[in-house]
Amino acid sequence: xxxxxxxxxxxxxxxxxxxxxxxxxxxxxxxxxxxxxxxxxxxxxxxxxxxxxxxxxxxxxxxxxxxxxxxxxxxxxxxxxxxxxxxxxxxxxxxxxxxxxxxxxxxxxxxxxxxxxxxxxxxxxxxxxxxxxxxxxxxxxxxxxxxxxxxxxxxxxxxxxxxxxxxxxxxxxxxxxxxxxxxxxxxxxxxxxxxxxxxxxxxxxxxxxxxxxxxxxxxxxx
Numbered sequence: 462x463x464x465x466x467x468x469x470x471x472x473x474x475x476x477x478x479x480x481x482x483x484x485x486x487x488x489x490x491x492x493x494x495x496x497x498x499x500x501x502x503x504x505x506x507x508x509x510x511x512x513x514x515x516x517x518x519x520x521x522x523x524x525x526x527x528x529x530x531x532x533x534x535x536x537x538x539x540x541x542x543x544x545x546x547x548x549x550x551x552x553x554x555x556x557x558x559x560x561x562x563x564x565x566x567x568x569x570x571x572x573x574x575x576x577x578x579x580x581x582x583x584x585x586x587x588x589x590x591x592x593x594x595x596x597x598x599x600x601x602x603x604x605x606x607x608x609x610x611x612x613x614x615x616x617x618x619x620x621x622x623x624x625x626x627x628x629x630x631x632x633x634x635x636x637x638x639x640x641x642x643x644x645x646x647x648x649x650x651x652x653x654x655x656x657x658x659x660x661x662x663x664x665x666x667x668x669x670x671x672x673x674x675x676x677x678x679x680x681x682x683x
Contacts, residue, residue: 470535472533472534472612473532473534474529474531474532474542475532477523477530477544479520479523481530482523484540485540485543486516488540488541488543489543489601493545496599496602499570499634499667500570501670502655502667502668503667519545519597522546522596526620526624527617528543528544529542529543529544529613530542530543531609539601540601541600542601542609542610543598543599544595545596545597546594546595546620546621547596548591548592549591549592549593551584573667573676574632574676577651578632578678580651580653581630581651583628583630583650583678587628591626592626592628592630592680593620593624595631598613598614598631610638614641614647618645618681627682627683628680628681629647629680630679631680632676633678633679634673636673636674639677642679643679646681648679650678650680652676652677652678653675653676654675655669655673655674655675656668
């Protein structure tokens with residue numbers, strides 16, 4: 462699929478191929494999750510040192526044909542935005558049962574997101590046995606504020622429908638991402654304040670910069 466809006470501004474959105482992944486990663490500054498609030502809260506790229514494992518995980522999403530890339534055809538085919546999305550089933554809720562003390566930062570993040578997904582209770586809430594989860598949306602800094610993130614989400618909704626998913630979900634760690642998805646008709650079905658998520662010693666685990674105060678699970682029935 463591609464975005465017809467590319468006819469006016471040169472931006473074409475299409476399904477990402479595995480061959481696109483390394484270029485997409487490079488275009489996002491060497492980290493497909495660049496500027497994500499939880500990474501920022503940890504003060505660095507928290508998965509550095511495990512790039513190969515991380516890349517394999519992200520490529521497995523791309524292989525499903527549910528991830529997207531936005532290309533600026535008026536600027537040499539430069540990649541200016543991405544979405545990484547993948548199928549989820551109830552079995553995915555059983556991962557990460559450790560506590561959050563004395564773990565690496567990326568393990569803490571994964572455990573936190575697993576807690577969010579479990580408490581959102583999406584499968585029972587919507588009566589579905591599968592869904593498409595939008596894991597990462599990232600837009601080049603020069604393109605932010607121009608509606609490209611919203612266009613990527615609209616394109617992802619189309620992909621999800623075409624593949625028969627009954628539900629599209631996004632775990633929004635960013636205030637701006639949640640606001641954008643709400644404007645597109647996605648519903649906030651769960652949220653938790655970062656200040657309320659604490660370790661075994663009662664210390665707040667993540668302190669992202671404002672306005673990123675909550676994780677919100679956004680969903681839309683398809």
